Amino acid sequence: MNKISIIVPCYNEEEVLEVFYNKITEVSSKIDADFEYIFVDDGSKDKTLEILKKYNKKDERVRYLSFSRNFGKESAMYAGLKESTGDFVAIMDADLQDPPDLLPEMYETLLSKEYDCVATKRKTRKGEPIIRSFFSKLFYKIINKMTVTEIVDGARDYRLMTRKMVNSIIEVSEYNRFSKGIFSWVGFKTKWLSYDNIERAAGKTKWNFWKLFKYSVEGITAFSTAPLLISAFVRTTFLYSSICIYTYYNW
Numbered sequence: 659m660n661k662i663s664i665i666v667p668c669y670n671e672e673e674v675l676e677v678f679y680n681k682i683t684e685v686s687s688k689i690d691a692d693f694e695y696i697f698v699d700d701g702s703k704d705k706t707l708e709i710l711k712k713y714n715k716k717d718e719r720v721r722y723l724s725f726s727r728n729f730g731k732e733s734a735m736y737a738g739l740k741e742s743t744g745d746f747v748a749i750m751d752a753d754l755q756d757p758p759d760l761l762p763e764m765y766e767t768l769l770s771k772e773y774d775c776v777a778t779k780r781k782t783r784k785g786e787p788i789i790r791s792f793f794s795k796l797f798y799k800i801i802n803k804m805t806v807t808e809i810v811d812g813a814r815d816y817r818l819m820t821r822k823m824v825n826s827i828i829e830v831s832e833y834n835r836f837s838k839g840i841f842s843w844v845g846f847k848t849k850w851l852s853y854d855n856i857e858r859a860a861g862k863t864k865w866n867f868w869k870l871f872k873y874s875v876e877g878i879t880a881f882s883t884a885p886l887l888i889s890a891f892v893r894t895t896f897l898y899s900s901i902c903i904y905t906y907y908n909w
């Protein structure tokens with residue numbers, strides 16, 4: 659029997675974990691496969707870890723990792739991928755914005771062996787703060803102009819992948835990870851599913867403007883040589899202008 663690993667990065671998710679756990683176990687019961695749920699506590703300050711320990715005691719499918727501090731969702735996903743032992747691996751947010759109900763369809767698709775990955779994206783950004791939508795769209799425009807790796811606008815991290823693809827992703831040992839780029843960069847045949855934006859089941863978003871800005875800079879510097887080229891161009895221009903000015907005044 660195949661095993662599916664579900665990786666769930668969690669940062670201060672005490673309000674939503676019970677709803678999530680009930681939902682994922684309900685969906686799992688409809689799929690003919692074994693499961694492991696890998697919850698990654700990303701340095702939560704609330705009762706997240708306590709709740710995870712409770713589930714781990716009562717359900718042998720539940721495993722958890724706990725970070726010493728908040729390292730960010732990217733690190734949590736990477737740690738989860740490295741720990742996973744399934745033949746298929748999914749990454750899913752804890753707040754139910756990544757609908758677990760899509761999982762049976764995703765799994766069926768991969769069983770047909772035509773694809774290595776079923777990824778998801780949102781149809782629209784409806785429900786998201788206008789300012790966040792504006793900067794997100796701007797970011798995707800800029801990054802796609804600067805890189806050859808396609809970064810899909812609206813793509814979520816929610817996806818189900820084969821072990822083969824997961825192993826390739828783990829081999830990319832970037833320190834500042836930008837998974838949306840890495841998923842695309844490793845190649846593999848991907849099928850995209852779209853769905854309407856879903857509000858968080860409970861709790862609040864963990865992102866703020868500054869975190870998103872840093873994340874976008876990481877994406878651009880990791881996948882594009884344009885910032886290096888621009889800086890080389892500026893440096894060379896300054897160097898030659900200085901030589902010209904110096905020669906002109908000291909001739």
Ligand code: UDP
Pocket residue numbers: 666667668669670671700728729730731734750751752753755862863864865
């Ligand atoms: N998350 C995390 N570490 C962080 C921020 C977020 O592990 O530093 C997790 C969070 O618990 C959730 C997922 O990443 O499961 C997505 O976070 P969130 O819902 O806050 O982001 P949004 O949906 O607003 O983009």
Ligand code: MG
Pocket residue numbers: 751753755858863
């Ligand atoms: Mg969310």
